[in-house]
Amino acid sequence: MKIEKSRALFSEAQKYIPGGVNSPVRAFKAVGGDPLFIKSSKGAYMFDEDDNKYIDLINSWGPMILGHGHEGIAQAVREAVDHSLSFGAPTRKEVEIAELITHMMPSVEKVRMVNSGTEATMSALRLARGFTGRDKIIKFEGCYHGHGDSFLIAAGSGAATMGIPNSPGVTKGTAQDTLTAPFNNLKAVQDLVDRNNGNIAAIILEPVAGNMGCVLPQEGYLLGLRDICDKNGIVLIFDEVMTGFRLSKGGAQELFGVRPDLTTLGKIIGGGMPVGAYGGKAEIMDFVSPAGPVYQAGTLSGNPVAMSAGLAMLTYLNEHSEIYKSLQDTTSRIAAGYRLSLDKLDLKYTINHIGSMISMFFTDQPVFDFDSAKTSNTELFGRYFRGMLERGVYLPPSQFETYFISTAIDNSIADEIIRANHEVLEELTV
Numbered sequence: 001m002k003i004e005k006s007r008a009l010f011s012e013a014q015k016y017i018p019g020g021v022n023s024p025v026r027a028f029k030a031v032g033g034d035p036l037f038i039k040s041s042k043g044a045y046m047f048d049e050d051d052n053k054y055i056d057l058i059n060s061w062g063p064m065i066l067g068h069g070h071e072g073i074a075q076a077v078r079e080a081v082d083h084s085l086s087f088g089a090p091t092r093k094e095v096e097i098a099e100l101i102t103h104m105m106p107s108v109e110k111v112r113m114v115n116s117g118t119e120a121t122m123s124a125l126r127l128a129r130g131f132t133g134r135d136k137i138i139k140f141e142g143c144y145h146g147h148g149d150s151f152l153i154a155a156g157s158g159a160a161t162m163g164i165p166n167s168p169g170v171t172k173g174t175a176q177d178t179l180t181a182p183f184n185n186l187k188a189v190q191d192l193v194d195r196n197n198g199n200i201a202a203i204i205l206e207p208v209a210g211n212m213g214c215v216l217p218q219e220g221y222l223l224g225l226r227d228i229c230d231k232n233g234i235v236l237i238f239d240e241v242m243t244g245f246r247l248s249k250g251g252a253q254e255l256f257g258v259r260p261d262l263t264t265l266g267k268i269i270g271g272g273m274p275v276g277a278y279g280g281k282a283e284i285m286d287f288v289s290p291a292g293p294v295y296q297a298g299t300l301s302g303n304p305v306a307m308s309a310g311l312a313m314l315t316y317l318n319e320h321s322e323i324y325k326s327l328q329d330t331t332s333r334i335a336a337g338y339r340l341s342l343d344k345l346d347l348k349y350t351i352n353h354i355g356s357m358i359s360m361f362f363t364d365q366p367v368f369d370f371d372s373a374k375t376s377n378t379e380l381f382g383r384y385f386r387g388m389l390e391r392g393v394y395l396p397p398s399q400f401e402t403y404f405i406s407t408a409i410d411n412s413i414a415d416e417i418i419r420a421n422h423e424v425l426e427e428l429t430v
Ligand code: PLP
Pocket: 061, 116, 117, 118, 119, 121, 144, 145, 146, 147, 206, 210, 211, 239, 240, 241, 242, 266, 267, 276
């Protein structure tokens, strides 16, 4: 595979951009090799600067549910650009998208637009603290909520561990307000709540985790968290930046029938433009400025171009709920094809999938939390990743990420992915 132009750009980029990229995972450090510089995309495919073609299983880390270059979204953006790039004043589109979100996700009675998932989770956390008058939060090992200081906390061994910052620059003071527990372990959460009686403002989680690879909540887990929050006056926050409007029209909360108090949303509601949002019970959201005392603002929040893209995307999803069955069918087809190859090659790797999210872990153990995800052989994953890339399949460059399936991936493209997977696994076993 020729990647000279990407290589030259990466070397140039490193002179001017820290590590040569604007978000760390793009540097391919976890898998080795040089990152590819992408020039264009269409449907299920991306093309790099050297004109190599890849089936895209990253899909911009979630938002391209409808594949690249969806005409309805592109047209909405073109029309919006003709009016202006930004006003800094309220617009009709903001009202329309807020109304649509509350319709599609009924636990969200009011919603505030921001510019990224990170902003959404940071703001939701401040709101939960302002609303409850408490400081501490519980997050889960292996869940990612963006790069806000409160979330960059290493999970300690065991639920009782006080937070230890895992990025220089996060103060001990901030870290000690973040308590961590293993995913899918209700007892660990109950213990933390008991030990910090009356001090927990919020429990935040990805209801289906995508950031330790795809990890599903076990039966009763989300309801159990709902129950703990109800009994202890804790705000339950579902971070649906990846799952909202992807796993179903109403996100993971609709799929599992559990209503959080607040929900954070991100990239998907911008259809690929930089957007985030947080919303939930009106009683809580009315604490946000200017209705209430919790301050949060943004010059470009509710940007008209981003709102137009998001509105076009959500309107399409709202009117075409049949796509969720078809996304699930494509994902199940890929999972079945992978399993067949694993059987033929006598390999025992673990596949987790739900809706249009799927991961294969290079471990023979079930993966239900971060510790079990970490039993994966990441060196083997790196070789697998590079083998898939050489065969034109672009996976997320880390074992601890989910692949995202788009509606542009039809059965024949799914079969190409299955074939590439078989060839690479075969190559790795000799
Ligand atoms: N929350 C979740 C679940 C995410 O997956 C991400 C990013 O991938 C974020 C929050 C942060 O979003 P952003 O990268 O837009 O700041």
